[in-house]
Amino acid sequence: MDPAALIPIPDAIPVSWWWFQAFLLLTFFLHLVAMNAMLGTAFIGLVSHLRGTNDRASCTEAISSNLPFTIAFAVNFGVAPLLFVQVLYGHLIYTSSILMAVFWLAVVGLLIIAYGLAYVYKDLYPRLGDARLAVIGLATLLLLAIAFIFTNNISLMQKPIAWDRYFDQPRGLLLALDDPMLLPRYLHFMVSSVAVGGLAIALFFHWRQRGGDRNAGAWVASGCRWFSYATMANFAVGFWFLATLPKGMLTTTIPGLLLLATLVGGIALSVPAIGLGLAGRALPALWCTLGTIGLMVLARSLLRTVLLAPWFSPAQLPVNPSSAPLLFFLLVLLAGVTLIGWMVRFTLRSCANQEDRP
């Protein structure tokens, strides 16, 4: 069956697709940072409990107190790119979501449970004792499962050639398991989560250290080690991922060449980040890492462009021009961000003042 015959007809968008592409990249970047911090810290917390020594308590306690907070932002920052991906690729992602509907819908339940467990982990941390391992372990497993489902959906969405499997399995039980890119892609995200999680821990204790916490230094170093080693491991996974891409893809088209360039840029930035991490310099490592993440988000978008090139490009979307709502959104966003900035600033100050107190 011709896969093109299966691709639904998309609806019109109100302004040029570039707006949405820009919003998508920006908000996905934010989501990725928050999601990596969430999953990575949860994973490190789990490993810490598995190691089982009491001297790790301050780290896991810090993770417990911040995990619901990071989930909240990972979810919120996930909503926006999901919105924009629906605008640009809705006809594709709706289809892939239906093909794997059971798993896709399960995300909601799994996330509610994971979120709830995060609050249990936080609010009952002192009382949980040995049960902490089970609570954070289950939460981490659920978050890993959710990530696996998301990776499957995006893989399936980008592969209309696999959609005819629906005719044999219309009950929403399909996954993209036969996609050679799936596993390295998933692991690439997960290992990078561990790296960013480590960096988040390092930064948390970095600020604690600046606030006068004399024990924080060890955790800065520990977090940095997690970051650097995980990033190194991710090189291997990344090259595995690269090897699974369709042959010649990176060198035969302009988006392919751009993808190659962003990958090289990302790798180039991550090398010093590893070094900075090994040196325990969390803040400079953060800037390099944010740069790497930014380039990887771009690379991911270019990869999608290349993979979907035979079938679809957002530039093909019809436009039903309507610019007033865009202006309204930008005004509300500006006002919102300003107020959020004000709130974050005085909260950080308040935290600093508390730290300053004897």
Added chain:
Amino acid sequence: MNYPVWQLDAFGGGLWIILIAVFHVYIAHFAVGGGLFIAVMETRVQRLGLTPLKDYLRRYAKFFLVFTMVVGGLTGVGIWFSASITAPGATSVLIHTFVLGWATEWTFFLAEIVTLLVYMRSFEAQRSTRRLILAWLYFVFAFGSLATVQGFISYMLTPGDWLTTQRFWDGFFNPTYWPGLAFRTCVCAILAGIFGLLTAQGVEDADQRKRLTRFCALWTILPLPLAGLSGWWHIAVLPPAQKALALGGNPENAWGMQVFLWAGPVVLAGAALACVRLPRLGARVVAVVALAASFMFLGSFEYMREAGRRPFLVTGYIYSNGIRVSQVEAANRDGVLATARFSRVKTITPENRMQAGEELYFLECSSCHSLGGIMLDIKPRSAKYTAFGMESLLTGLGKVGRYMPPFVGTQEEKKALAAWLTEGLHGPAKPVAVTIPQLPDPPAPAFNDSSEYVLTVAADRGINMLADADGRWTLGVGPQNLTAQLIKRDPSPMLVTADIQVTYAVENGPSGNMRPGDKAFTAENIRATPYAKDGAFNPYPLVTVQAFDKDGKLLAQTSAVLPVSTELGCRNCHGGSWSHAVAGIAPDTARDVLKAHDRLSGTTLLASREPVNCRSCHATGGDGPMSLSASMHGLHAVYLAGRGAEACNTCHPTDPAGATRAFRDPHNAAGLDCTSCHGALEDHALSLLAGEAARNSASAKMLMALIPPRDVPKPQPRSPWINEPKCVSCHVDYGAPQSGQSFGPWSNGASDLFKNKRDDVGAMVCASCHGSAHAVYPANNPYGANRDNLQPLQYQKSAKALGGGKQCGVCHAMDMDTPAHHPGMGLE
């Protein structure tokens, strides 16, 4: 048709989105109302110095944070997830039309989260003014979120000018935007008050607890009247059809309004009761009851809003099953399966018919129906239908009742879907074996040249339906009439009635005297039955008619059939089996007919203890509802449209494979069928409805709008049983037929009917010489070839019209050369 369908059985029918939406909608309203409650409480705590309540406020806010962010926030995301997989087409419309609105709402959502987290953290600090600002900011963001989402939700119900302009603001500020926002704002406050009632019981200080309880009760009580008013406003701005649905005009959703009307007062009572000095436990119980009632209050409102939107997801734009209105024409022409992207079957063959039907079910029905689940389970709903009945239902879907979308697709697809919904789900149909016995001819009374009299008799209706219907209802057409004429043979024959007594006796049935009239005798309301004493079905019992002089001397005797059949095909669509093997309306069928009437017309006939006489309301020419004929044909034409005589045979006992086969005259053998004279059902119904419309019947006009004419652009109005097809329309000047269609020119009043009309000399009734309508000589009766031709065989030994074939001597006792009765008697 654009997207694949997530094929679910028991868990289908939109169950997932409802499960998620029910909780999200409730929590989302609580998130707004609770935000206002926190802001007001924060203000009170700080301005009035209610420091002991700070801990209460903190606990409330903590619960609020976890509840709204974890369950509320994620179920909100869940609605997106579930909507995109169960209604991708509509979700795509919502997303693409309002993407920048959604993005705005996301901004509010982000700001809500940040504000709430910062607010919670601010409890640890001393800056109370900042906390106050944060509390109010949270409410502003939460309300902004509500005000934005309200635009999208109300757009789906009343898209207003958007349907033509496709402009963002036209869709957003649609007719129900403001009333809906007003109502939801009130509900938000009510929910916050109820949660306050519940949580206030946790305050240890009794005095504070009571004061807080009273405060929360006021929160609950004060917005309720405003909620009622805005709810009324909301309904008032709806278009009439939507208003009817929202008010429970469809029995499927009528309970929603009932729940709404009950839940509001319960909330009010709960709040009022909480003001009374109740013990703590009692107050908690009252708060929980009020909480449950508030859930029902909001839930029923949302249910009615959804119901008002039926059969659309976006009114006027996209149907509940995801088929866009703009796609219907092409899909009807080319087929849904050919148009749908994810359909395996593209062309229906006898081999893949069931598979095609199943695919069509998932494409067109599964968005609302489940297979064995709790959401409008299709199995019990389809169980009563035959494939034919289901096909008819699909034909009329979305027309009379607006709750469901119309069937979209070709005739072939409709048949395939009907077959799968019936035979596919419930097993192959069990055909009813009809064996028709050949009854012996009665001995013909003697007749020869010396006989003085010729006695003719004919039933008024050659096809006669008796609705036994388990004694639950009657159509009032079963009793038959007989018309007899006694001719004194002579070169100038006389029709005699004076000093003559004519009697009738129906085989295994009633007997009596016929009433003399104008050159004829009549007997009315003869209640015959097609059931013989041994239970056998015989729709053609014989009636023996005898004429006596004043001395009781038998002058003449003859026989005819008195047609009466209970083979009314109601069961074809209303379910049930035959009550008497091959005919008869079974109790199940009879009940379903009343149930359908109650559902469509808002009556309570099913609950009636007395048998329902349909004509008691549906009288011909009355001031009340339409005549029975106009109602029956008008309504059923919507469902049986697109067919020929098969449509007639569905209800009438004229099915060529049935047990009556009532169309017995030579027109049948000549290849004509019911529609040749009566028109296709649509035209037939339209002529009756046009007659009712002339009397300004709104129902008739409504039905006429649903029935497209078939062969006659504008059927002429007529009255049932009075204005009927005329023989001379085809048999011009009583000659050989000049066409095979006589629909249109109607008989001019009752005297012009075949059963009443006299010949050119004003003597003989048409039926006296030709036999009953639909069984004119030579008729072919399935229960015995001669059974309908007894009189011509008795008088002239040939099954022609009396006097036909130049046998004028039957009455004139001699040959004649002038066709005095009417031209074309074969004498020219």
